[in-house]
Amino acid sequence: MSEQKIVLQAEHLGIHFGGLKAVDDFNLELCEGELVGLIGPNGAGKTTVFNMLTGVYEPTEGKEYLLGSCLNGKKVYQIVAAGIARTFQNIRLFREMTVLENVMAAFTKDIKYGMGRTLARSGGFWQEEESAYTRAMELLSLFGLQDKKAELATNLPYGQQRKLEIARALATDMKVLLLDEPAAGMNPTETAELLDCINLIRQKFHVSILLIEHDMSLVMKICERIIVLDYGCTIASGTPAEIAGNKRVIAAYLGEEDEEEGSVC
Amino acid sequence: MMKLKKDSQKGTLLNFVGIAVLFAALLVFQQSSFASPYMRGILIQCCYVIIMVTSLNIPNGFMGQFSLGHVGFMAVGAYTSALVTKALVQVGVPYTGLPGYAMFLVAVLVGALMAGLFGLMVSVPALRLRGDYLAIITLGFGEIIRVIIQNIPIAGGKGLAEGQAGQPLIGIKNFSNMYVIVGLTIACVALMYAFVRSKYGRAIKAIRDDEIASEAAGINTTYYKVLAFTVSAFFAGVAGAIFAHRGLGTLQTSDFTFVKSTEYVLMVVLGGMGSLTGSIISAVVLSILPEVLRAFAQYRMLIYAFLLVLMMLFRPIGLCGTWEFSLLDTLRGIRGHKPKKPQAPAGVKREEVSEDV
Ligand SMILES: Nc1ncnc2c1ncn2[C@@H]1O[C@H](COP(=O)(O)OP(=O)(O)O)[C@@H](O)[C@H]1O
């Protein structure tokens, strides 16, 4: 692993909301093609890490680099353009738009025609639309959604909404994909499908993935490395085997999960 | 390959046929005994109201950013274009026949550009806000524009020093040729349709549905919001220019109070937020209805309010929802093809999307 190129790097990232230190000294080196898991109890700061990496929150400390260039201070859409895409813990689709439009909306930044060609419907307008359409359909087929293209996103079943959200993220042509609890609320069949999905993405795209997930068996199965957060601090990081045997992790996370069984997630 | 383009070209061709039929009907109307100045007046009113409502649908319906100051931009377009034609007439440009209509179109363009400029200036600060706050700030801007116009001497005002409400701007030439105005209206609607059926339309609808997700999909939301608002103001300027030259010869700021804005908003909501077709229908119906119901004119706002309540109870998405009329689809439907997009209208009002990430 060590000889591989580092794609995404976070150095001492930290943020506090008023008095609350939500994340402290978060470090990450995500290599090309790697899949790293980010786990920890509820409220540990996992989503907050994503929000800092994607520019939703401006970190109060630390630096973030994508392929060596600093992303601090950039706006969300600029960071997307640089190559980091994400999904959300609570699915965020364009609900009143069709499945096809959801994906095509993510091509907005790549479509070159301007206002003149739009209004005149000339000079490559249709070529651009056609190629966007074709690429969108390719992505949808990858997730078995091609027949649902004219459906409104809000009318899809839950599992397919998750897939659509991932398809939309992929449409931004990213280098790094951040998935925030993609299996949350899924039944075992849907989770298995999601797993196939993630494997497929890794084969098809040269993408590095950072995955937040509560389903420990899924994390242990597919992640190459795992980072464990608790109260905003990184308490462990290593291979799944190392994490499974780590005392602090068991105390902070696995132990707590037993107590919390049945409570809100 | 290129199915999208072919479909669109077929549609365009058909639409040209449709427009030709419309103009033929107009010709018949012009010759008939119906064509009193009164009827022509209603037709022209329908035209500028259509442009107002469709253009307001862009920020309010397609983008979900509630603007309440749309007549402000109409006023800018009206006064600017009126001053342009007045100035041109004064320097001796002929205002009848073909040169007259060229002059009118120039004035429309200048008025629209000026309105667009105001849209740009207003939207940059206003679109930092959302929801009720945006509604209030746009309402405020609309009123500010009106009051400023009221005080500009060249627009009939007495100047700020006098501290009085302005006089009407008088001596505006009549450019109410039906063909020109109907043609202009069709052009405006076609351009707006082209705008919403493009990456721009997708971006602004994405912003409506979920602003945070739009950013995460790489959309520069600030840019597209300002752009959509500016485009909308531009077309309100066109409507204003038509309004100014509709033949009464005068303009007064009381034509542009925020009550008018509210009426246009109401038409957008009744027609369907996100349907240009719906906007056109409600614009026409609600322009003609008060004339038909002249006897009940004083109850007009009451009737509007009642309609709105009924609509909210039984069909909260408005008359057309987000459906658009298409001649091509209609003909295909008649010939037994299944419609291309069997879109189930969403049953309920749009849900609020949470702000938490
Ligand atoms: N915008 C915010 N303002 C204040 N506190 C926040 C904000 N965002 C997150 N937090 C706090 O940061 C902590 C970590 O939250 P989060 O990252 O969502 O946890 P999780 O690991 O479950 O994803 C929580 O205590 C949460 O209340």
Ligand SMILES: [Mg+2]
């Ligand atoms: Mg979370």
